[in-house]
Amino acid sequence: MLIDTHCHLDFSEFDVDRPQVLAAAKAAGVEALIDVGSSLEGSRRAVALSRACPEVFATVGIHPHDAKACDEAAFAEIEKLAREPKVVAIGEVGLDYYRNLSEPAAQREVFGRFLALAGRAAKPLVVHCRNAESDMLQILTSAGTKDIPGVVVHCFSGSAEFLSACLERGFCVSFTANITYKKAEGLRDLVRSVPLERMFLETDAPYLSPEGKRGRRNEPANVVEVAREISRIKGVDIAAVCAETTKNARRFFKIT
Numbered sequence: 001m002l003i004d005t006h007c008h009l010d011f012s013e014f015d016v017d018r019p020q021v022l023a024a025a026k027a028a029g030v031e032a033l034i035d036v037g038s039s040l041e042g043s044r045r046a047v048a049l050s051r052a053c054p055e056v057f058a059t060v061g062i063h064p065h066d067a068k069a070c071d072e073a074a075f076a077e078i079e080k081l082a083r084e085p086k087v088v089a090i091g092e093v094g095l096d097y098y099r100n101l102s103e104p105a106a107q108r109e110v111f112g113r114f115l116a117l118a119g120r121a122a123k124p125l126v127v128h129c130r131n132a133e134s135d136m137l138q139i140l141t142s143a144g145t146k147d148i149p150g151v152v153v154h155c156f157s158g159s160a161e162f163l164s165a166c167l168e169r170g171f172c173v174s175f176t177a178n179i180t181y182k183k184a185e186g187l188r189d190l191v192r193s194v195p196l197e198r199m200f201l202e203t204d205a206p207y208l209s210p211e212g213k214r215g216r217r218n219e220p221a222n223v224v225e226v227a228r229e230i231s232r233i234k235g236v237d238i239a240a241v242c243a244e245t246t247k248n249a250r251r252f253f254k255i256t
Contacts, residue, residue, distance in 0.1 A: 002224060014206070028224050033220045038092050043061065058086055129153055150171075
């Protein structure tokens with residue numbers, strides 16, 4: 001059994017066939033999935049899905065691309081949504097200097113506020129980090145994470161040095177199907193260095209479809225492709241990969 005710890009099933013790409021996508025995920029062995037809020041409206045949708053679907057859990061947060069739009073009303077509503085019974089984390093939040101759709105200073109301020117919210121809500125933190133490793137570590141170190149139950153860096157694709165720093169701080173990482181890409185040997189090297197007990201699986205659907213399905217919409221059923229590739233990379237039976245990563249996710253997100 002598998003858990004897709006990071007997907008965006010609330011996105012419009014799934015509006016025409018969401019029930020069928022959920023059924024396909026169940027048939028593939030996905031027993032739970034986490035719909036990740038990446039905007040205020042997306043967080044509302046994620047919570048609504050979690051209410052409607054027993055296998056769906058939610059996170060609430062605002063992606064760094066939209067940091068410039070985070071006003072007091074948005075923060076207040078995210079904090080209210082965080083109290084929903086099936087909201088299992090704060091996120092997706094963080095820093096993204098690759099596209100810089102919001103000024104870095106605004107991203108840092110907003111990320112700091114979400115760190116504080118995770119502490120108040122006693123929820124784990126789902127982190128997005130792209131081209132911002134130094135600032136990410138500086139903020140996490142200076143603000144501290146002792147009041148936060150856990151931190152996961154999603155869709156990990158950073159440097160080996162950043163990975164080492166995250167693991168030293170007790171963080172977890174999750175990998176997507178981009179580890180299956182032909183030119184992703186650097187990512188596969190990172191997978192080799194992460195203990196299974198610190199690892200989650202995700203699809204980031206509708207993005208990052210696995211090799212052989214690129215150019216098509218990704219969906220939660222494809223998380224099995226991530227498990228299969230990790231099994232191959234690490235030389236571990238796929239049943240062990242599924243069992244360990246599912247156990248990790250259940251413990252981290254308190255999914256019973």
